[in-house]
Amino acid sequence: MLYWFILSFAFIGTSLGSNFAVGEKFQIVLSGIPNLSKPLFPSDAMVWDVDLEDTSAETIGAMKDLGKTVICYFSAGTYENWRPDSKKFVANDMGTTLREWPNERWLRLTSTNVRNIMKTRIDNAAKKGCDAIDPDNTDAYQNSNGLNMKETDSVAYMQFLASYAKSQGLAIGLKNSLSIIPSLTSVMSFAVNEECAKFGECEAYNNFIKAGKPVYHIEYIAKPPQITAAEKALSCNSKGMEGFSTVMKNMTLSGWVTYCDGSSATTDTTPGGVIPGKPPQHTTLTSTTTKPTSDPTSTLETATDPTTFEITTSIPTTSKTTPKPTSKTSTSTSKKPTTTAANGGGGCISKHWDQCGGKDWKGCTQCASGFQCKGVSPPYYYQCL
Ligand SMILES: *[C@@H]1O[C@H](CO)[C@@H](O)[C@H](O)[C@H]1NC(C)=O
Numbered sequence: 324m325l326y327w328f329i330l331s332f333a334f335i336g337t338s339l340g341s342n343f344a345v346g347e348k349f350q351i352v353l354s355g356i357p358n359l360s361k362p363l364f365p366s367d368a369m370v371w372d373v374d375l376e377d378t379s380a381e382t383i384g385a386m387k388d389l390g391k392t393v394i395c396y397f398s399a400g401t402y403e404n405w406r407p408d409s410k411k412f413v414a415n416d417m418g419t420t421l422r423e424w425p426n427e428r429w430l431r432l433t434s435t436n437v438r439n440i441m442k443t444r445i446d447n448a449a450k451k452g453c454d455a456i457d458p459d460n461t462d463a464y465q466n467s468n469g470l471n472m473k474e475t476d477s478v479a480y481m482q483f484l485a486s487y488a489k490s491q492g493l494a495i496g497l498k499n500s501l502s503i504i505p506s507l508t509s510v511m512s513f514a515v516n517e518e519c520a521k522f523g524e525c526e527a528y529n530n531f532i533k534a535g536k537p538v539y540h541i542e543y544i545a546k547p548p549q550i551t552a553a554e555k556a557l558s559c560n561s562k563g564m565e566g567f568s569t570v571m572k573n574m575t576l577s578g579w580v581t582y583c584d585g586s587s588a589t590t591d592t593t594p595g596g597v598i599p600g601k602p603p604q605h606t607t608l609t610s611t612t613t614k615p616t617s618d619p620t621s622t623l624e625t626a627t628d629p630t631t632f633e634i635t636t637s638i639p640t641t642s643k644t645t646p647k648p649t650s651k652t653s654t655s656t657s658k659k660p661t662t663t664a665a666n667g668g669g670g671c672i673s674k675h676w677d678q679c680g681g682k683d684w685k686g687c688t689q690c691a692s693g694f695q696c697k698g699v700s701p702p703y704y705y706q707c708l
């Protein structure tokens with residue numbers, strides 16, 4: 324009996340492998356499927372995150388033949404109306420529709436039916452040869468989900484997914500959900516994060532990295548393939564990012580990618596994967612008054628030392644308006660604003676979560692009533708918080 328336990332433990336240990344190591348080069352392509360009939364670029368990216376449903380076993384096999392670690396993405400916390408198994412969800416499983424993703428609804432994480440559907444998806448991932456799963460949208464608690472899902476429901480759901488994935492020889496990552504990292508570090512093999520630099524919260528992963536678990540980190544670029552110096556500085560040099568595997572991507576998570584070393588590549592893709600959300604809605608009021616006459620960056624650079632960041636534990640209850648192609652909603656759990664950036668005037672208003680200042684920033688510098696323009700990565704990025 325004991326022998327059997329040791330053997331099976333050894334087997335699971337081996338099958339999970341040591342392929343998840345801190346700092347490896349990463350690529351994520353969720354709208355579009357890598358076309359392995361062509362050379363796979365960037366060729367030195369070792370860890371790939373691709374759509375579980377639409378990526379074939381042949382494609383995954385070809386990637387593994389190239390020595391890649393393959394993570395298979397699926398939405399575990401939302402109903403997606405275009406997936407082939409969508410008819411299996413029942414009305415009682417589904418909550419509110421996601422704000423910028425009209426084809427998706429929050430799921431009841433405690434539902435046996437939902438969990439059984441996810442088991443089948445995990446079986447499919449194992450059958451296709453994925454090394455790991457990237458279950459997304461498991462942070463209903465940060466959104467008005469219509470089902471009263473709480474943080475504890477997300478923790479329990481991730482533990483359930485992790486235990487089932489491991490039983491099938493698959494590793495698992497935690498997507499965003501920063502406030503539940505401490506509860507889940509021991510069962511996760513890696514994390515996938517969207518925009519922690521933009522929201523000034525990358526330090527939440529410090530213990531995760533220290534535990535030898537990689538953080539695959541995505542920041543979205545406004546107008547790819549152009550990338551501004553400010554976007555690059557924010558994405559690559561923000562506090563708490565040591566050891567991260569960072570990519571800068573289009574919001575659609577298409578084949579285009581750029582890295583902090585300045586290199587860029589476009590993975591050739593065939594159609595499939597995640598349907599992009601609605602474009603971001605900028606309701607910023609336009610101003611008819613004059614633009615600020617002083618250079619806003621000169622005032623912003625006088626911001627105090629970022630080490631004076633104050634960590635608060637307030638959890639936003641509503642979705643951020645910033646679009647998030649895969650998680651769609653707020654990832655934020657701990658805000659670390661620094662100082663209030665001086666308002667440059669100009670009269671136009673940035674709303675909650677929008678940028679309001681920073682190097683090369685030419686947009687509005689005043690925040691909607693009730694919010695302050697704070698440096699989340701001064702002098703490059705200020706946001707209405
Ligand atoms: C980025 O996404 C937009 C759609 O939102 C698309 O029109 C554009 O071609 C994409 N750019 C790159 C470089 O992938």
Ligand SMILES: *[C@@H]1O[C@H](CO)[C@@H](O)[C@H](O)[C@H]1NC(C)=O
Nearest residue numbers: 358359360361591592593594
């Ligand atoms: C994949 O690439 C090959 C080689 O260029 C091409 O012939 C094929 O049409 C591509 N597949 C799709 C579905 O675009």
